[in-house]
Amino acid sequence: MPGPEQPDREQVTAEDAIRVLDHGFVRLDDAMADDLSVANAARVSFARRKEEMDDADRGLIGFLMRERHGTPFEHNAFRFHVRCPIFVAREWFRHRISSFNEFSMRYAKASDDFYVPAPEDVRTQVGKPGAYTFEPVDAELAERTRAELRAVYDAAYAAYERLVEAGVARELARAALPVGAYTEFFWTVNARALMNFISLRNAEAAQREIRLYATACEALFARHMPVTHAAFVANERRAP
Amino acid sequence: MPGPEQPDREQVTAEDAIRVLDHGFVRLDDAMADDLSVANAARVSFARRKEEMDDADRGLIGFLMRERHGTPFEHNAFRFHVRCPIFVAREWFRHRISSFNEFSMRYAKASDDFYVPAPEDVRTQVGKPGAYTFEPVDAELAERTRAELRAVYDAAYAAYERLVEAGVARELARAALPVGAYTEFFWTVNARALMNFISLRNAEAAQREIRLYATACEALFARHMPVTHAAFVANERRAP
Amino acid sequence: MPGPEQPDREQVTAEDAIRVLDHGFVRLDDAMADDLSVANAARVSFARRKEEMDDADRGLIGFLMRERHGTPFEHNAFRFHVRCPIFVAREWFRHRISSFNEFSMRYAKASDDFYVPAPEDVRTQVGKPGAYTFEPVDAELAERTRAELRAVYDAAYAAYERLVEAGVARELARAALPVGAYTEFFWTVNARALMNFISLRNAEAAQREIRLYATACEALFARHMPVTHAAFVANERRAP
Amino acid sequence: MPGPEQPDREQVTAEDAIRVLDHGFVRLDDAMADDLSVANAARVSFARRKEEMDDADRGLIGFLMRERHGTPFEHNAFRFHVRCPIFVAREWFRHRISSFNEFSMRYAKASDDFYVPAPEDVRTQVGKPGAYTFEPVDAELAERTRAELRAVYDAAYAAYERLVEAGVARELARAALPVGAYTEFFWTVNARALMNFISLRNAEAAQREIRLYATACEALFARHMPVTHAAFVANERRAP
Structure with missing residues (x-):
């Protein structure tokens, strides 16, 4: 870029x-x-x-x-x-x-909104700390990344909802939620x-x-x- | 107050x-x-x-x-x-x-504007640091205070103007100006x-x-x- | 408290x-x-x-x-x-x-360290926003909460590792990681x-x-x- | 410089x-x-x-x-x-x-300490705002500047002392003191x-x-x- x-x-x-x-x-x-x-x-x-x-x-x-x-x-x-x-x-x-x-x-x-990158935004890092550059990954890995993230998000949010439903304080149940x-x-x-x-x-x-x-x-x-x-x-x- | x-x-x-x-x-x-x-x-x-x-x-x-x-x-x-x-x-x-x-x-x-307190704003301090109170002074001292301040202001500003006029940098000549x-x-x-x-x-x-x-x-x-x-x-x- | x-x-x-x-x-x-x-x-x-x-x-x-x-x-x-x-x-x-x-x-x-609350720290919230109080939950729910969190953490970290392993940039793969x-x-x-x-x-x-x-x-x-x-x-x- | x-x-x-x-x-x-x-x-x-x-x-x-x-x-x-x-x-x-x-x-x-510039620090400004340069003044003007400042300082401090002595609050009497x-x-x-x-x-x-x-x-x-x-x-x- x-x-x-x-x-x-x-x-x-x-x-x-x-x-x-x-x-x-x-x-x-x-x-x-x-x-x-x-x-x-x-x-x-x-x-x-x-x-x-x-x-x-x-x-x-x-x-x-x-x-x-x-x-x-x-x-x-x-x-x-x-x-x-x-x-x-x-x-x-x-x-x-x-x-x-x-x-x-x-x-x-x-x-329950989570960030799933567009396929073209999935990238790999090249180089070393302080001087990274980023390059797109191939279509298969892009799609796999999106699927992995979606799966984690779904499981995490489901667990969050179950805990809140069961009466666990929201401030604690949120520990399960990904930074996405x-x-x-x-x-x-x-x-x-x-x-x-x-x-x-x-x-x-x-x-x-x-x-x-x-x-x-x-x-x-x-x-x-x-x-x-x-x-x-x-x-x-x-x-x- | x-x-x-x-x-x-x-x-x-x-x-x-x-x-x-x-x-x-x-x-x-x-x-x-x-x-x-x-x-x-x-x-x-x-x-x-x-x-x-x-x-x-x-x-x-x-x-x-x-x-x-x-x-x-x-x-x-x-x-x-x-x-x-x-x-x-x-x-x-x-x-x-x-x-x-x-x-x-x-x-x-x-x-060339300077602060001269109104006579009723001239005051004396009573008590000690951290717990001062202020009381008005008598009319004579109030007037004397105003006169003293005016005299200092006039002399200081006149000196400032003379220095600037003579070519002294303003940033230096200002040293003469009172905080009033x-x-x-x-x-x-x-x-x-x-x-x-x-x-x-x-x-x-x-x-x-x-x-x-x-x-x-x-x-x-x-x-x-x-x-x-x-x-x-x-x-x-x-x-x- | x-x-x-x-x-x-x-x-x-x-x-x-x-x-x-x-x-x-x-x-x-x-x-x-x-x-x-x-x-x-x-x-x-x-x-x-x-x-x-x-x-x-x-x-x-x-x-x-x-x-x-x-x-x-x-x-x-x-x-x-x-x-x-x-x-x-x-x-x-x-x-x-x-x-x-x-x-x-x-x-x-x-x-791969994640926060799992001690059983006595699992709590429920009582009251309304601005005036919540918190009370301990029963032992079963405390244990269930810990298990749910552990399961999410494990799945999320495994996905994170797979993505990093596959070459996805760490800054992106981290989206999967919980705030715990x-x-x-x-x-x-x-x-x-x-x-x-x-x-x-x-x-x-x-x-x-x-x-x-x-x-x-x-x-x-x-x-x-x-x-x-x-x-x-x-x-x-x-x-x- | x-x-x-x-x-x-x-x-x-x-x-x-x-x-x-x-x-x-x-x-x-x-x-x-x-x-x-x-x-x-x-x-x-x-x-x-x-x-x-x-x-x-x-x-x-x-x-x-x-x-x-x-x-x-x-x-x-x-x-x-x-x-x-x-x-x-x-x-x-x-x-x-x-x-x-x-x-x-x-x-x-x-x-009662006031700043009187050393003779070589008395200067004149040349150019316009944003792009001033400063040059030394001649010995006579340097000395005159020092004398003018000293005179203002002495008069101001004497007035300050008289006011404080007469009972005027220090916070008010200080209005007479120059920024030097x-x-x-x-x-x-x-x-x-x-x-x-x-x-x-x-x-x-x-x-x-x-x-x-x-x-x-x-x-x-x-x-x-x-x-x-x-x-x-x-x-x-x-x-x-």
């Missing part, structure tokens, strides 16, 4: 929701985000403020990005609603400069932390599954802050 | 700006904030979501506050524009879970961190000047998230 | 390691932590510093805790090495004011954030499994900062 | 204290920091741990730095004691991923955040005064984590 995936703006529906994987999505629940706020936050340094973007603002945003003046990119917020497999969520929740609220398998019954199970959460983050997330997760070194989610987030980000996004890309996709 | 100051909603103008001290203000530049988002963030635990607040939501918000479930209060943002004396800003910037961009005395010329000088900044913060700020700064132990700013922030907060604010007050003004 | 579990100092071995659950542990890898640093950090307010604790310091620490002066409790560090089930780690990693490095199932092969699987990580945290963790996780509302880990952390904390720990307990176990 | 200042290890005394400016210092009060902890934190990914550094560890640290795996650099702590002018402290306190406790001018009487006044604080920070501080503050774009402090911090950092410091320098002084 050479270079970052291009966010496809066509995928973005009127409701700001993008389907990802077999049962997941990224949906922008709300946002307080535009490029002008970046320029105005920076301009408070000079006690100046504008109502509309102009070319000077575009130049300023590029300058801030290049020179690593990061704080002007923090005066905004994106609230995402995400549905993804647990193993994706586990990587996501490592991003500490943001806010999470997740579906609780202590309080509610787990869903879907979870969902709200995620609120500012553009600076979001760019950091995108730079690490829509990248070659990232796992394919979270990369697809990061690509979706990037599309929604680019739509609300196009000048900032362009400056981020021009800056070799490094967050300021 | 017994108990927290009551935020006066009448002070809040159509533009969400409140005057504070002799040359300062708090202005809500933008917000993505309502009570419903708290309930919906909490309800993602059960994969439920609503479009309008009802009594169950009010009860839920009270429950979250009491039981210290803090994260549902983070999925929102307030962007304030603040003008205050440097000694107030220094306390304000200690609040790390938020974003700041400040007027720069390296890049721009300092303003006004500065301004953008501050973006979520409701959880904002409640923490308010609980510490609109409180008896806080310095009178920052308390007036915190009172203004509280009025703007209460206007956008009245149910959350009421739950905060009912919880003895402790942030969750 | 009425009130917090008492940390048992006898459990703490010479190596600062405490066994938890069937295959887990908490080990204090290193620490820069003592009570004196709290008093000295607070005393920088008065430009004073001591070499040894005395009664005034004990009083000061109690005062800081009660009055919610939290920052003096941050000038220290505990580095823990933890081994626990994934579902415990998922709650743990929600604590953002700290640092984590975890075993990677992308880079290395998953261990053990993981391990390093966790570095200061006393203020650690007290927040303990107050929430060694508490009645916490899940039994993470509570046992929090109890272990509390024992190690109490050993290095006994005065701070006592003040925390006296303050109704609320972090400042 | 071409390139970053070289930290001078000779300046570091046995007590880990370095004098900076006319009345300031940086002193390392305590540290839990070595290069091995970086390698071990990273190796928990593979469940491996060592007691001594070897060449593989050095290579690993370089790899982590280049590939922006930042978290292994967080499992350590440096506690600094700093004395610097207020205008330097104001820039310092913008670094939120760290802990501060500062001398309080509310609780204690301000010191010295303050002191404890600062606790991990290596990752410290590298971020150094990369921004021991840099050409930083103000000369804070740069000297950052240079001192860098010398102390390099002494405790020489391999990490070398990797940081090799990585163009960008924090991971």
Whole structure:
């Protein structure tokens, strides 16, 4: 996968929701985000403020990005609603400069949706730690992988249901559920932390599954802050 | 000053700006904030979501506050524009879970506005560290204090101007400026961190000047998230 | 379980390691932590510093805790090495004011240790969300639960091994592994954030499994900062 | 000033204290920091741990730095004691991923130490915002600057003392004190955040005064984590 995936703006529906994987999505629940706020936050340094973007603002945003003046990119917020497999969520929740609220398998019954990769997403790893590359497997192994996963998921969920049915606390019965199970959460983050997330997760070194989610987030980000996004890309996709 | 100051909603103008001290203000530049988002963030635990607040939501918000479930209060943002004396800003910037961009005395010329307390705000401290109380001083000392401060401010600013005029770098000439000088900044913060700020700064132990700013922030907060604010007050003004 | 579990100092071995659950542990890898640093950090307010604790310091620490002066409790560090089930780690990693490095199932092969609760730890939930209580189940259901979990674990791990053996990337094959699987990580945290963790996780509302880990952390904390720990307990176990 | 200042290890005394400016210092009060902890934190990914550094560890640290795996650099702590002018402290306190406790001018009487630049440190700014360079001024202006600052400081401190003497609360009287006044604080920070501080503050774009402090911090950092410091320098002084 050479270079970052291009966010496809066509995928973005009127409701700001993008389907990802077999049962997941990224949906922008709300946002307080535009490029002008970046320029105005920076301009408070000079006690100046504008109502509309102009070319000077575009130049300023590029300058801030290049020179690593990061704080002007923090005066905004994106609230995402995400549905993804647990193993994706586990990587996501490592991003500490943001806010999470997740579906609780202590309080509610787990869903029976599990991630089964599309055949073309089943892959083998080549090389050594720190420098893996991934290649597709043949059709037979792809299908076998899907079947193995489905079998484990079915057996695990059946055991989970039997235990819950028998009265075992949900928080304990969930121990049986594979990390391929879907979870969902709200995620609120500012553009600076979001760019950091995108730079690490829509990248070659990232796992394919979270990369697809990061690509979706990037599309929604680019739509609300196009000048900032362009400056981020021009800056070799490094967050300021 | 017994108990927290009551935020006066009448002070809040159509533009969400409140005057504070002799040359300062708090202005809500933008917000993505309502009570419903708290309930919906909490309800993602059960994969439920609503479009309008009802009594169950009010009860839920009270429950979250009491039981210290803090994260549902983070999925929102307030962007304030603040003008205050440097000694107030220094306390304000200690609040790390938020974003700041400040007027720069390296890049721009300092303003010549300085804080001179109203006569009734000049006070003496009684008691010992950790348990000070403050009492008004007599009219003569109040006036003398104002005169002393004005004289220092005038002399300091005149020296600053002479140095800048003579070509000394602004970043160095500013060393002469007293912490009573006004500065301004953008501050973006979520409701959880904002409640923490308010609980510490609109409180008896806080310095009178920052308390007036915190009172203004509280009025703007209460206007956008009245149910959350009421739950905060009912919880003895402790942030969750 | 009425009130917090008492940390048992006898459990703490010479190596600062405490066994938890069937295959887990908490080990204090290193620490820069003592009570004196709290008093000295607070005393920088008065430009004073001591070499040894005395009664005034004990009083000061109690005062800081009660009055919610939290920052003096941050000038220290505990580095823990933890081994626990994934579902415990998922709650743990929600604590953002700290640092984590975890075993990677992308880079290395998953261990075949899984959490099987002791019979007396199998429980049923009574009541409704927000107010659950838990009660033991009868011996038969306890044993059945253990058997069900073991069967799922065995089947899942066998499938995982077959997939890895067949060449499927580890990062994908892991989707089959239940959240009862053990993981391990390093966790570095200061006393203020650690007290927040303990107050929430060694508490009645916490899940039994993470509570046992929090109890272990509390024992190690109490050993290095006994005065701070006592003040925390006296303050109704609320972090400042 | 071409390139970053070289930290001078000779300046570091046995007590880990370095004098900076006319009345300031940086002193390392305590540290839990070595290069091995970086390698071990990273190796928990593979469940491996060592007691001594070897060449593989050095290579690993370089790899982590280049590939922006930042978290292994967080499992350590440096506690600094700093004395610097207020205008330097104001820039310092913008670094939120760290802990501060500062001398309080509310609780204690301000010191009468103020920053007067050495003649060769008096400078003029050339160019425009975002691209300033600084050049020395002639001897006469340097001396005049020092005299102007001294006069303001003396007048301000005399007014402050008169007000405090007359009974005005210290927290209010301090409004007269210039930002050239010295303050002191404890600062606790991990290596990752410290590298971020150094990369921004021991840099050409930083103000000369804070740069000297950052240079001192860098010398102390390099002494405790020489391999990490070398990797940081090799990585163009960008924090991971």
